[in-house]
Amino acid sequence: MLISKYSAPDFDPYGDNRADEPNTLWPALVAAGPFTASVSLPGSKSLTARELVLSALADGPSLLRAPLHSRDTTNMVEALRALGVSIVEKPGASEFGADLLITPADELLGSTTIECGQAGTVMRFVPPVAGLALGPTMFDADDSARGRPMGTIIAALRALGVDVNDDGRGALPFTVHGTGSVAGGAIEIDASSSSQFVSALLLSASRFEEGLDLTHSGERLPSLPHIEMTIAALAERGVTVESPAIGRWIVNPGSIGARDVDIEPDLSNAAPFLAAAVVTGGTVTITGWPAATTQVGADLADLLPLFGATVTREGDRLTVTGPERIQGVQLDLTTGGELAPAIVAIAALADGPSEITGIGHIRHHETDRLAALAAELNGLGGSVTELEDGLRIEPRPLHGGVWRSYEDHRMATAGAIVGLVVPGVEIENIATTAKTLPQFPQLWTRMLTEGTAA
């Protein structure tokens, strides 16, 4: 497969993507030794984003129970409200915030601006919705997110009959000129830089006049479980996605059912907490682990044993106990690129070398994560080499120092994992974890301070 398009650009890790407050340093907590802790996490970012969009396009009101409340989901809520959707907080049972009652608009209205912040889900999922709205909708994002690939969704909307104004860079900002309806039909896209392009089009597809016959023509397709999550969420609302061939999806025109949904805890955000058990030899339990799920974070139960960890399940509690010595791994993470920062942090603390491949596309996440992980680990004395589509990690004794987070929540949490066993790590801008887990510093501190010594 051709992956040369992912070859490393000249990357200045401290350049454009610098945090707003680069001098705000959070001393990473060091584990005194193995510990035992139990952690409850807020709702899934990916499930909350999909259910918000589907509820906004549905044929009646929907209630989301225990949704995620974070910067990404706030951007999504505000985006949909800007198009005329009513989203009201209702008291619920979650310790992490209110439930959300979503009532679709009689008619979606544009003539507005949508701030995507850093959220890939907002910048990719909402433009097709704006195509269904009457009036222009301008999309913009944080400076650090303005370089994320958007050309595929812009071209797709045009092919579906929607007028989009951009400056030709295939990036934000741009304006979608909605006319109140989208023709739809058969189109071809290249989703090799993000699965979110496929999910975005599928989510709105049944509301297009002719539905959608979508073919992915690129040579690779990352994060397939996220596309399967989209298809499953649609199925729960009565929308069938047929897939007559790999890389082709067909959705007939029709309505999207209203539905009350329980949002599962975010299993990708479980990664740093479970990694804490792996690197300290301790034991961490995540509560509320679903029996069946479409979240790729569930793969942690298969991935962490590769490092030598033990994983057990009792009811809805998943428990990981770290090994005495961490083994290196050879891993293709194409399907779970979102988990890479935590996996790489563990690999840097292993006894032997690791190679993690299939993740060229994570150069287009919140930052170029391959370059950023290599730069930060090497800055602490590590030996990490960038490959075209991954990283080679030769474990070395690491020392303390500043860990830059590049306004990337998962870079910040990767630094926290390393800091558990490397004294003197200081993490820049820990507040960037608010993108998907605003409670990260508190939950991390509680895990370490309330965890009983094992």
Ligand SMILES: O=C(O)C1=C[C@@H](OP(=O)(O)O)[C@@H](O)[C@H](O)C1
């Ligand atoms: O659809 C989604 O909710 C997501 C899809 C994936 O995107 P990519 O395919 O760009 O990796 C994932 O990494 C991201 O965190 C969330």
Ligand SMILES: C=C(OP(=O)(O)O)C(=O)O
């Ligand atoms: C890649 C990620 O986010 P986004 O949804 O903004 O693409 C992520 O959360 O790791």
